[in-house]
Amino acid sequence: MTTNPINTLIVLSVIITLFMLTTSRILVLVRSAAILGVLLGLFPFFIHHGAFSIHTIVLSSLGIIVKGVVIPMLLFRAIRSATNFRETRPHVGFSLSIVCGILITLISFGIGSKIPPSLFLPSETMISLSICITMCGLFLIMARSTALAQVIGYLVLENGIFTFGVSLPTTQSLLVELGILLDLLVGVFVMGIVIHQIHREFDSISTDALEALRE
Amino acid sequence: MTSLWWHALFPFVLAFAGAPLLLGIIVKTKAFFTGRVGAPLLQPYYDIVKNLSKTSIYSTTTSPIFKLGIVTVLAATCGLLVLLPVGKCGSLISFEGDIILFVMLLAIARFALVLVALDTGSAFEGLGASRELFFSALAEPIILLSLVALCKSGHIFSLSAVCGIHAPHPGGVSLLIGAALFVIVLVENSRIPIDDPTTHLELTMIHEVLILDCSGPDLGLLEYAASIKLWIFSVIVAQVLTPFHAASFLGDLAITLGGMVAVAVTIGIVESSMARLRLTAIPQLLLGAGALAIIALLLVNGAFA
8 A cells, every 4th residue: 555655755745735834934844845846746757657758857857956946945045034934923823724734635635536537637646635735835825924934835836736737647748837837936036036025125024014005 | 363361461461560661761761861870770660669668648628539539540541451452462351442442441540630630629730630631632532543543454443453463554554653653652641742751840740740749659559550551552652663473472572562662762762852842832743643643544544545
């Protein structure tokens, strides 16, 4: 059951995603996102049963480099300028977050088991995993108040979509995935600049401070 | 592979004799990490014998519940020992659904201990009782979830699924449940990230404050019951994490004992390398353990197949 490397990867991904919901430290959050990116980048190597096409190798290495190295570096740079390393006042508390995370996991694996197997769809476990990661990413965006944590939530959400794309049996998904990666990179780039600006203007990267703005 | 009934007596008797030794191993490990010689391995035995030879002093506010509670704690803990399977030795009593009885006996022991604490009428003990119950309320579902996952994976709805003698557990399930149960060991036995057993400040105590008003033989019995509880949980964790079996039942027993020493040393290492967690951070740790148990349950149910 667990001798299959894909299962091990799936379990590790779920654990890391849930862990991201419990930590208040932004640095830990960035590192976890990097590890999650690398883990998901490894999926294509195993999912096509060891048949290493150029598509697989390019996709995996690009995914690992961008999500495991480039984006974390950009985020670390953004943190360096911001002084607040901790999420102190999240909209949803950390204990409640992990309860929500567990519920999300159960619901997504419930949905996954309901989907009838089809040729055009990836395996149900991969669908479950992608739903789980996507929803946890959305939850992070909603539940955290600092811009950095929300950016990481966005990253996690993209990871979920990437998981779905990776498991599609068609080989035409390369362009789509590259497009997503590029979007993400630009997104994080822009957010890094925005976070820097927010921090310079308001001395905090909490988005709650922005809500009080009026013309 | 049918185990004889007297095989099950082996670990049972061994538990009564060896339980305080685990505490000694933890203390020795901590002493090693701080560069001291430390108390002798048998110190917990000396302490218990010393306490048993004294006379008890009772507060004027206590009622007969106090004495009754102490005996109940020890009796319920020994009841747990009767249900506990050890490898091929098996358990003295085993039946369909005994995991429910196991969790219930744990709850009875805890309830009696809390009654003992509340009966003294001390405000500190009320505080400790409330904490003990709060953390146990979170720990109990995790114990049940872990045991259910093990039962499901062992295809037998009994505590004997823990030792995986009928159907060995897959590695992933063993690791996840082992990690979740290790957190439970720390919580249930009031070890360091949750509670500091050596603290002298009542406000930070959990287990120690519950037995603050006990003295002499009462204290000795409660300490003995606590060491048996630690023995029981380390047997479970050791068996979950060592799913392989030797040919003879004695070899099997040796593997489990080795695993238990490893668990005790690990507790010592955790205690030497960590500080106590803030009280608000403990529910997070427990929920994390719960998440591991749930993932293991999903794994067993074939959600990842």
